[in-house]
Amino acid sequence: MGTLRHSVPPAVAGTVLLFCLVQLPAQIPGEPTDLDRRFARHFPERAPAQLEFAEAAEHRPLVIITNSYQFSMTAYVVQTEPKSADDNSQTLIHDALTRIGGLFAPIPKGLSHKIGIPHVEGAPMPDAKLVAAVWEDGSTFGSDELLARISNSRKALAESYDRAIAILRNGLDKNWTAEEYLTAALQLKPPTLSRMATVEEAQAVSQKFIVQGIPSRTITDNIQHAVQQDRSPARVAKLAQILLRQFEESRDSLRKALSGPFPSTDQPMNK
Structure with missing residues (x-):
């Protein structure tokens, strides 16, 4: 072997x-317009x-x-x-x-x-x-099944960002300490994976599990790194503000992609 x-x-x-x-x-050169998105197509072959x-x-x-x-x-x-x-x-x-x-x-x-x-x-x-x-x-x-795996992971991450954004806003309102942010980040961790019947099912669930944990890991890694150098409330609050902006931007990008037409393989191709 x-x-x-x-x-x-x-x-x-x-x-x-x-x-x-x-x-x-705000507008990157070459970024698709709303009109471009209306004429999105599926390449069948x-x-x-x-x-x-x-x-x-x-x-x-x-x-x-x-x-x-x-x-x-x-x-x-x-x-x-x-x-x-x-x-x-x-x-x-x-x-x-x-x-x-x-x-x-x-x-x-x-x-x-x-x-x-x-x-x-x-x-x-x-x-x-x-x-x-x-x-x-x-x-x-590609197939609907594979495209669904991509969109499902994006949706799972967007929802996880929503929860993380709410936690960061709450922490900023209440002037949390680093320890309070770390405790709250633990609540964002997805539940433990259950055993899947097939390899494909396991891959899909594992992929979703990993992306759901990105906000939790990002908060934890950054807070732990920051407090090694400076544990002051001002430092912690500044980091929370940066994370909040980054999460909002990432969440909005995901929502924008998910709101698009995302043509199905069953739909005719636009000319």
Whole structure:
């Protein structure tokens, strides 16, 4: 039996802010308008994107996804097919809005995202294909089931941000200490996972579980880091304000994406 090496985890726990904010303009050049979103389409057979294989050090397999569509790609799904009995099929989801899979920003037209894929040492390189994708204007490619997994995770994270925003506002109103914020962050943790019947079910539930915990981990990591240097109420309040703004911006981006048309594979393609 070979050992699994050089694998990429199916989801990333989240990013730590640590007083680092990027001010974004109200309208980013190339960002889809409301009219663009009205004419979002579903690509039934072939996505406007390319998948290429590459090889990193020690023969580690890589997949490169290049976006060819006029709007940025916000999420995509790669599926691997094993060529060995020691390997398993993998469905790898990458979403810039939930940070799943290490995609931390949308992929503009003409640019690429490179990922490693799970591989059993000594086994033949697995096949991989692009099986789903979502773009900023709401256009889609792939099955309803895979697209639903993307939208369900986004909805779960948006709802988790709502709860975190309420906690941060309450803390600011009551001038909480660092310890009170840390205690409140524990309440945001999602419930323990139950055992799933199939691998696909387990992957979907695990993905949702991970994104639901992002606000809790972000508050905890930042508060713990801040109090190592300065435990003053002013420092804690400033950090809470930064987290609040960041969560509101992230939540609003998710809500905007979820409010789009998100065409179904059963719907005809707009011309």
